[in-house]
Amino acid sequence: MIIIGATSGIGEHLARHAVNKGYTVGGTGRRIDRLKELREELGNQFYYAEMDVTHFSESRSTLHSLIEQMGGMDIIVLNAGISNHPASSIIAMEQKVIDVNISGFVQLFGEAFLYFRKQGHGQLVGMSSIAGLFGSSRAAPYSASKAFISTYMQAYRQRCNKLKADITVTDVKPGFVKSEMIEGKKGLFWVAETEKAVRQILKDIEKKKSYSYITRRWRLIAWFIKLIPNWVIDRI
Template structure:
């Protein structure tokens, strides 16, 4: 029987390409996003085994109901990829912009993570994949809420990986840690290097999901960068 994968945030970038590659590998695939016209376009492209539902992750109760509606339509869920995220937002103030980033990247993530974890506990197995970032390894003066939100995601998933092990549940928690990947989020930004093609990044990501890895650096070379950041004293990071 084909595995069933749900992708939260499937209307652009990594999520959209993941939907394509998952279908090519035979997964029954579900996608969510705010932009329903893009979901319909994916449906036209990918066919009957791609299912979709509109979702705004900051509308917590509606988002959880939408997730369960999608699971029911797909006939179950084996893997969920929590990919919805933003790096900035048009707002009338810096505080308003930063709060929106936290609402999407942290609060929306937590609500759906918890819902998926309880679903998999009842089912007896499953895999939760969260997309964090190399940016979560240090604070960035240019993107304080974004880097902080990605640090939260990694730490939160590590805690739930420990919890899953302690209660002996067959729930794999995979932290995908991308560097720079071509997407609408990175388009036009300066100072980027080792920018990966979306197709290559997603192919490696899906390989690691299938291997049920705990950590997935995308692309592989970013593991070296992560290692260097972790060895760098804070007094140096504070002056970058």
């Protein structure tokens, strides 16, 4: 299993949980010090590589190098994402979110898909969000990017079915999970402990589910959101 974005939050805890369950795990991220700490903690079952997903050519090359070090890849978890970024303007901030959450995601998703097609099997796991079910005035690029990820993965799931490829596409849709991303934010509810969230994520990965709502109760919210008319959502 390779986790793109393993230096904090869900990615870091998932790496730890997966290794403890016997998986060989590769982790990537920009903060190399945190990856080294994970290696010291988890030992030889954890491999790591520094990666900035917005450096497209370099990140694709790094992925293949990590695969080679590990002796192969059966599962990739595309977890790298941001909700905002310090920038000189709103436009620059929103562009950075799009560069990471969409462009970075597409580059590595496509590379992994080609690898799995050649290999004959594999599982693509992408982290979208409940936030992708509706536009948010407070986080326009983030909610839009997560909607893109879900739709993109749905299209690839259809492609795999038409190709009769033994490739599973799993869309993980977390609600609020304790992490650096939500620190200081108000008005949150049903905030899940990170360890509980990653236990459910890994279980759904192992079951090769197409959709994974984290935690389970968020499935009810997702169904409810789909019933709300757009004119109501536009006034929230």
